[in-house]
Amino acid sequence: MTLSVLIVCLGNICRSPMGEAVLKHEAEKRGVAIKVDSAGTGAYHVGELPDERTVATCKEHNIAINHLARQVQQSDFNDFQYILAADESNLRNLEVIRPRSSTAELRLWGSYLDNKPIPDPYYGGITGFQRCFEQCTKLSSAFLDEVEGK
Numbered sequence: 001m002t003l004s005v006l007i008v009c010l011g012n013i014c015r016s017p018m019g020e021a022v023l024k025h026e027a028e029k030r031g032v033a034i035k036v037d038s039a040g041t042g043a044y045h046v047g048e049l050p051d052e053r054t055v056a057t058c059k060e061h062n063i064a065i066n067h068l069a070r071q072v073q074q075s076d077f078n079d080f081q082y083i084l085a086a087d088e089s090n091l092r093n094l095e096v097i098r099p100r101s102s103t104a105e106l107r108l109w110g111s112y113l114d115n116k117p118i119p120d121p122y123y124g125g126i127t128g129f130q131r132c133f134e135q136c137t138k139l140s141s142a143f144l145d146e147v148e149g150k
Contacts, residue, residue, distance in 0.1 A: 002033040003147060006076050007109065008094060009086040012040030012069035014129070015118050016086060017050040019109070019136045021058050021065040026140040032148065038067060039076065041093040045069040051122065057129040077102035084109035084143070087117035113142035 005023060009015040016038035027034040040046075048069045049055070058065040072094065076083065083104045085091035091108050098106060110116045118135050121128030 002035055003027070003082075004035040004080045005037075005082045005084060005143075006072075006080040006104070007036070007038045007084050007086070008041060008072055008090050009038075009118070010040055010042050010090060010120065011044045011122070012038055012067075012071070013045045013048060013051045014054050014122050015120060015132055015136075016040065017065060017067040017069070018054045018058060018129070018132055019084070019086070019118070019139070020067060021063050022133065022136040023140040023143070025063045026137065027144060030144060030148075032144060035080075037080070039070050039072040041072055041090050041097075043071045046071055051129075053121070053126055053129040057126070057133045061133060072097065074099055077104045077106075080104050082107070082143075082147070087120070109139050109143070112146055113139055 007016045007019040020036045020038035024036045046069055050067055055065055077099055083106045085094055085108050121132050
């Protein structure tokens with residue numbers, strides 16, 4: 001069975017597309033069949049490529065990234081097994097729009113490791129994107145450890 005995961009942040013150009021790329025890469029290294037996508041709770045950047053710093057950080061680590069920003073849709077709550085929010089604000093926004101018929105497990109991504117949110121690196125420099133990458137890598141491993149153990 002293929003694991004399906006949606007990673008969510010606010011605008012879908014920094015944290016979540018990086019998380020999507022990293023989780024896919026980490027799953028492939030383990031031989032885990034996975035479908036990963038990402039989306040934003042806001043529509044600020046719909047149709048845009050990831051932030052150039054996101055792309056540069058992924059490329060620096062030889063991680064392929066190919067995504068156009070999109071907003072979370074009602075269908076996502078049934079199309080994915082897991083919806084992982086980058087921070088508490090986005091988790092609350094997801095809980096508000098979550099349909100009653102939702103089958104997805106909705107959690108803070110950090111809940112698989114240390115309950116820490118992924119800080120938004122958008123308004124900072126490249127260092128924030130590098131920290132985001134490191135956090136996405138650790139969270140991907142922790143998430144895969146838990147779901148593979150189920």
